[in-house]
Amino acid sequence: xxxNVLKQITxxxxxxxxxxxxxxxxxxxxxxxxxxxxDITVTQVGDRRCLLFxxxxxxxxxxxxxxxxxxLLVFDYTRMSFSGLLLKPDPEDILVIGLGGGxxxxxxxxxxxxxxxxxxxxxxxxxxxxEEYFYYSDTDNMTVYVxxxxxxxxxxxIRGQKYDYIVLDAFSGDYxxxxxxxxxxxxxVKAIMTEDGVLVANTFSTSRLYDHESVTYQRAFGEFYxxxxxxxxxxxxxxQFDTLPPVAKWWRNPGVLRxxxxxRCTLNRIPKKTYY
Amino acid sequence: xxxxxxxxxxxxxxxxxxxxxxFCIMTIEMLGARILSPYFGGSLSVWGxxxxxxxxxxxxxxxxGGRLSTKNPNAITYAMFFILAAAFSLPVILFAxxxxxxxxxxxxxxxxxxxxASIFLFFIxxxxxxxxxxxxxxxxVESQEHSGHMAGLxxxxxxxxxxxxxxxxxxxxxxxxxxxxxxxxxxxxxVLAGGVILLTDHVQKLKSTNKSADYAKxxx
Numbered sequence: 001x002x003x004n005v006l007k008q009i010t011x012x013x014x015x016x017x018x019x020x021x022x023x024x025x026x027x028x029x030x031x032x033x034x035x036x037x038x039d040i041t042v043t044q045v046g047d048r049r050c051l052l053f054x055x056x057x058x059x060x061x062x063x064x065x066x067x068x069x070x071x072l073l074v075f076d077y078t079r080m081s082f083s084g085l086l087l088k089p090d091p092e093d094i095l096v097i098g099l100g101g102g103x104x105x106x107x108x109x110x111x112x113x114x115x116x117x118x119x120x121x122x123x124x125x126x127x128x129x130x131e132e133y134f135y136y137s138d139t140d141n142m143t144v145y146v147x148x149x150x151x152x153x154x155x156x157x158i159r160g161q162k163y164d165y166i167v168l169d170a171f172s173g174d175y176x177x178x179x180x181x182x183x184x185x186x187x188x189v190k191a192i193m194t195e196d197g198v199l200v201a202n203t204f205s206t207s208r209l210y211d212h213e214s215v216t217y218q219r220a221f222g223e224f225y226x227x228x229x230x231x232x233x234x235x236x237x238x239x240q241f242d243t244l245p246p247v248a249k250w251w252r253n254p255g256v257l258r259x260x261x262x263x264r265c266t267l268n269r270i271p272k273k274t275y276y
Numbered sequence: 277x278x279x280x281x282x283x284x285x286x287x288x289x290x291x292x293x294x295x296x297x298x299f300c301i302m303t304i305e306m307l308g309a310r311i312l313s314p315y316f317g318g319s320l321s322v323w324g325x326x327x328x329x330x331x332x333x334x335x336x337x338x339x340x341g342g343r344l345s346t347k348n349p350n351a352i353t354y355a356m357f358f359i360l361a362a363a364f365s366l367p368v369i370l371f372a373x374x375x376x377x378x379x380x381x382x383x384x385x386x387x388x389x390x391x392x393a394s395i396f397l398f399f400i401x402x403x404x405x406x407x408x409x410x411x412x413x414x415x416x417v418e419s420q421e422h423s424g425h426m427a428g429l430x431x432x433x434x435x436x437x438x439x440x441x442x443x444x445x446x447x448x449x450x451x452x453x454x455x456x457x458x459x460x461x462x463x464x465x466x467v468l469a470g471g472v473i474l475l476t477d478h479v480q481k482l483k484s485t486n487k488s489a490d491y492a493k494x495x496x
Contacts, residue, residue, distance in 0.1 A: 122318075147317070148318060148386065150315075151316060151380070151386055154315065177313075177318050178313070179310075179317070179318055
């Protein structure tokens with residue numbers, strides 16, 4: 001009996017040791033800087049290089065990259081950001097809010113070399129770090145703008161610019177900035193979407209704002225898909241102007257998303273009336 | 277030295293009003309970032325704009341309030357500061373979009389955009405609120421020896437009010453209420469403060485006329 005308990009405790013300790021943020025403990029910081037908005041740290045363990053924000057507060061990795069295999073998307077949520085391709089398989093005008101290490105826009109650029117990609121990042125230091133450590137660079141078709149996402153989108157709306165694939169991946173401090181969590185903001189996003197355009201928003205799958213967030217998206221878009229993976233703390237909201245196809249249709253057409261489907265994922269269609 | 281001057285308002289009332297004005301200034305300032313963010317984003321420069329404009333407005337308010345206090349300091353002017361500040365805060369609620377939109381459209385740089393938006397939204401009400409402090413000092417001071425003491429006391433109380441307004445707004449009000457509801461609350465508090473001053477002044481005057489009437493009777 002006692003031995004069992006002891007064994008369990010040892011197990012727990014062993015597991016805990018592995019669960020500890022060992023990347024922080026063992027990883028060598030190859031770059032540290034304090035920018036206008038946050039502490040930026042770049043670490044490397046083996047060939048895995050990660051971008052971390054606010055390490056001292058215990059934030060998670062923002063982005064990781066395998067230096068030897070740069071095309072590999074390390075995190076599930078990054079892969080999940082491409083799930084909108086099921087609804088819009090051939091995007092031509094892509095907007096990504098939040099650069100991070102640049103893995104999302106760079107993957108888009110690889111997949112769709114002819115698509116025009118606009119990236120918005122509020123912190124010029126993040127742009128610099130992405131360029132120096134994560135091999136990000138603007139191309140003829142891909143441009144990063146140092147700006148706040150909300151005014152950028154508002155201005156795009158006034159110019160009458162449209163995008164057919166929008167990724168919302170802006171995080172500051174604890175969560176998504178407040179002014180990008182409102183109905184008014186989503187209305188502005190809607191105004192720059194083409195009729196067949198898709199919106200993919202990266203959110204957390206557990207947060208006190210979860211339900212509020214759902215209602216906000218519902219009010220702006222009607223229905224949306226909730227996309228979760230057991231291995232990821234993120235839920236991806238996928239939505240578009242048109243009526244969303246039934247989930248069953250997605251499974252028949254996994255397409256470019258094979259790496260995502262490998263894991264068992266949850267995809268729920270949230271109808272118009274769930275939360276009212 | 278030590279020339280006594282008539283007390284226009286009870287000290288406790290003036291102290292309370294200084295608290296209210298400090299509170300409301302910071303409530304509006306804290307909400308400033310929320311109000312500007314849909315147009316100018318949440319960058320550090322937006323905060324910079326708001327704080328700069330509040331500081332400049334307060335500076336001007338202190339200067340003008342001090343000037344005004346030299347000529348016939350009275351409770352009605354004092355009350356007017358509160359009521360006018362409330363009235364000039366109304367555009368922040370009612371016309372925020374029509375004020376910010378043309379600025380957003382003409383100025384591409386969010387730093388200067390937010391600076392100009394702060395001027396148009398916050399400069400006038402904040403200057404008026406700034407006039408309250410020196411005017412309060414004048415109303416509270418009975419004699420010259422007391423002036424430093426009273427000024428210190430008033431700074432203490434109004435800064436305490438500012439601290440309470442900052443904490444209350446950023447920790448709690450924004451969770452409980454919508455931005456406009458909080459602003460309505462601040463406006464209501466200012467109008468109420470003005471009302472309390474006018475009412476106290478009225479009661480004081482009644483009392484003093486009664487006293488002088490008694491005195492006249494006795495003499496007769």
